[in-house]
Amino acid sequence: MKKQTCDVLIIGGGIVGLSLAKGLEQLGISYRLVDESLSKPFSGIRPLALSKTSIAILKYLNIWSSVWAQTTNIRNIHVSVESAFGHLLLNEKQLEHLGAVIDLNELQKAICAQLHETKALINGRFLSFDAKTQTVTIQQDEAFFDIETKIIIAADGALSSVRKACGLPVELEPEQEAVIGMLSLKHPHEGLAFERFTDIGPLALLPWHTHDMAIVWSLSKKNAQLMRDQHFSDVKDRLEKQLAHRMGDILSVQSIRTYPLRQIFMPVQSYQNILFLGNAAHTLHPVAGQGFNLSLRDVVTFLSVLQEYGISSDTFPIYLLRRKKDQEFTLKLTRFLASGFNRFPGFIKGIGLIALSNHLGLRQTFSNYAQGLGYPLPEEIYNFLEEGHE
Structure with missing residues (x-):
């Protein structure tokens, strides 16, 4: 060429x-x-x-x-x-x-x-x-x-x-991993973004359409692996504990996966x-x-x-x-x-x-x-x- x-x-x-x-x-x-x-x-x-x-x-x-x-x-x-x-x-x-x-x-x-x-x-x-x-x-x-x-x-x-x-x-x-996914709420999120400094790493929830929120949870490789292998219902329970129902009821959690944080x-x-x-x-x-x-x-x-x-x-x-x-x-x-x-x-x-x-x-x-x-x-x-x- x-x-x-x-x-x-x-x-x-x-x-x-x-x-x-x-x-x-x-x-x-x-x-x-x-x-x-x-x-x-x-x-x-x-x-x-x-x-x-x-x-x-x-x-x-x-x-x-x-x-x-x-x-x-x-x-x-x-x-x-x-x-x-x-x-x-x-x-x-x-x-x-x-x-x-x-x-x-x-x-x-x-x-x-x-x-x-x-x-x-x-x-x-x-x-x-x-x-x-x-x-x-x-x-x-x-x-x-x-x-x-x-x-x-x-x-x-x-x-x-x-x-x-x-x-x-x-x-x-030091390299970490991000656990990302989506959750669906019973009630509209009304444009609320949520940032929580948990004991195992920062958790961010970003408003997505009307009832959905994107999950970005930054964790150690070990904790990210454990969460990725958990059932969706277990991840839902962990999120509800962190949110303390501030966002209302979580109906479901989907598409959990991880990617490296460099x-x-x-x-x-x-x-x-x-x-x-x-x-x-x-x-x-x-x-x-x-x-x-x-x-x-x-x-x-x-x-x-x-x-x-x-x-x-x-x-x-x-x-x-x-x-x-x-x-x-x-x-x-x-x-x-x-x-x-x-x-x-x-x-x-x-x-x-x-x-x-x-x-x-x-x-x-x-x-x-x-x-x-x-x-x-x-x-x-x-x-x-x-x-x-x-």
Whole structure:
């Protein structure tokens, strides 16, 4: 196959790589996107919590209008701790939008449908790169060909093959597993999201349609295996114990399965003409629902830098400087909630929740950071923050 050329080569066709491709099209920058699983969706439902900022970014990328009807608004967030008094209730009437939940598969399909440069999407596999010639070798079925590009964006996930080829280090957290599934309620959930710090790991329930909720329970490998092997009725009993009937009666629990949680952070996120984005750069614990939201802020900041400075020797340093504080804070917050929070005695955790619950200023600050508003965003995004969800 003849050598191809482009300004930006994206390795990885998940929602981060696809979102970047959509933004590059809007800027008129030529690109190629390579992934050997472009036509293969994730198996089962993958709930994704979108922050207020992420919704604004999806509007900026002209994606939101095609997916909003498939989302469920988060109207309240209830936070509690097992074996501790007190709780925190975040309400959209006090704090405006609290975000929405969507199936990752639906978002991925919607972005693919929005892309006009379909010839730029290549079902292939990254093999190697040559920094001197700025050329990447791709395998497609039994054929091999080269792509000459100015910059490479590695958005190929937590087990990034590009990162491995570069020999770059990562910071690793102890691996856990997430138990995910669905539960059905007797009464409507009315947009209530539920976060509970249980003694064995953080439990999140995300509103899904009218009577259903998505389960995300982060556990040790041993506890995850035990729960996966339990009968649905036993899992239902455990959930009812944790919820203490706050959500009413649970009618059923379905589709329980597990997937590995790899917490990864790259202290150095660029190498020669390669920039790492998404899970390749930072794979976060799902406890705070920040993974994709942080990555989407990375994407829109990179697009903004490209628009201001073009592709130059300044592009990566300026981008990395703008994203440094947000990434570091979000990583520390996630690590604390995933492991540090449970190290405190129950009464201390309870007092902390009561303090947050009774102080509007603290609640607003906490919500701002959780919604991605703690650090500056590209100016063009603020216009979309004022709009409603539709």
